[in-house]
Amino acid sequence: MEVAIVKYNAGNICSVMNALERCGVTPILTDDFEVLQRADRVIFPGQGQAHTTMTYLKEHKLDKLIKDLRQPVLGICIGMQLMCRHSEEDNTDCLGIFDVDVVKFRPTLPEDKVPQMGWNELTPLSSPLDVGASYEGGKNEVNPLLEGLGENPFVYYIHSYYVPLCPYTIGVTDYVQPYSGALHKDNFYAVQFHPEKSGSVGERILKNFLAI
Amino acid sequence: MLAKRIIPCLDIKDGQTVKGVNFVGLRSAGDPIELGKAYSEQGADELVYLDITASHEGRKTFTELVGRIAKEINIPFTVGGGINELSDVDRLLNAGADKVSINSAAIRNPGLIDEIAQHFGSQVCVVAIDAKQTAQGWRCFLNGGRLETERDLFQWAKEANERGAGEILFTSMDHDGVKEGFANEALATLASTLSIPVIASGGAGAKEHFRDAFTVGHADAALAASVFHFGEISIKELKAYLRKENITIR
Secondary structure, three states: OOEEEEOOOOEOHHHHHHHHHHOOOOOEEEOOHHHHHHOOEEEEOOEOOHHHHHHHHHHOOHHHHHHOOOOOEEEEOHHHHHOEEEEOHHHEEOOOOEEEEEEEOOOOOOOOOOOEEEEEEOEEOOOOOOOOOOOOOOOOOOOHHHOOOOOOOEEEEEEOEEEOOOOOEEEEEEEOEEEEEEEEEOOEEEEOOOHHHOHHHHHHHHHHHHHO | OOOEEEEEEEEEEOOEEOOOOOOOOOOOOOOHHHHHHHHHHHOOOOEEEEEOOOOHHHHHHHHHHHHHHHHHOOOOEEEEOOOOOHHHHHHHHHHOOOEEEEOHHHHHOOHHHHHHHHHHOHHHEEEEEEEEEEOOEEEEEEOOOOEEEEEEHHHHHHHHHHHOOOEEEEEEOOOOOOOOOOOHHHHHHHHHHOOOOEEEEOOOOOHHHHHHHHHOOOOOEEEEOHHHHOOOOOHHHHHHHHHHOOOOEO
């Protein structure tokens, strides 16, 4: 299986590469259009800032390329946020794959610190949320990306901006308020947490993605 | 809810763990990767690797080790020791560390915190503070606790926060090694005045001490070394205990 990782100006890519190698695949880090288009899976990872990463993607015409991909694509952290319509971070227009806007945490309690940093619980949904229908998982089944995670799975998060609950939400986490830990629409999957740093739960999610 | 974190700390010299590590069921307790993996399997939420080698050769060995840790370990890890400038941070993050911890260098050159935050983001910058109660209040110490400074713990922690630190790792030198609990009062003051997470360090001797660091000290994470290394407390049992005490634990 050929797994391509989108090469752009975001940090923390080598942890994703290491994690995939632990799953038994050797990914290719590339911004080559042909390689990205023909790969069996594409991963769009990274830590970074919405405006600078989006500007880079546009300059390199990677924005249109990513939107047009037909194989399973997994966005991670900033990758997930860039796949949404707009980010409050520097008022940035993003790729618009998921028709939802990224907003900043506004804590009301002093113990809720921003960024959220650490392990939080991810609840995979087994039925659509009451936020506008179009849930694509099976009835009473969790989305294949989040299958088999065991009881009360915790995943590792570092972020200041989040995706509110929306019709694409397949997993929910609660911090300040419930929000989208994971999204799915057609061939596009996305997670706000870092599966590459989320222990055995994260490893299962990456393996699930490779098996989709 | 965000879970409270349990963090074992490993001291590394010339690529090997130091202190008599007596870890049950481990073939080579001196192997930092095997030990890190064992902790991770027990349920450690993060790992801290501290390079206590001073030589240039040792630095190189440590960087290579960081690269191997990043390949093998699937939870976040912080590295510290001998980080004096931005290029050290760059080298260790490039090798695959998730965060770096700076201590004496930050007090000598506070601007280093701003630089790290601007270049790599606040989330990678852990500011470690060693402090001790004196007649003048809590004072910060340098060089592994050998050199007293004029800096007040709470003022320095606040300044580090404002300069862009992502977390404060506070070690109470009064409590370290005594095994009678963490410095909960000072921790609570830090927690209420800072906008970033606080890691409690120094004083762990029993499971109750971890509970108190979270409930009384309001710490976000607790770090310990010898109680884990010598198998006095197993992370698995500790987490089961904390869960029973209604603390959110992974």
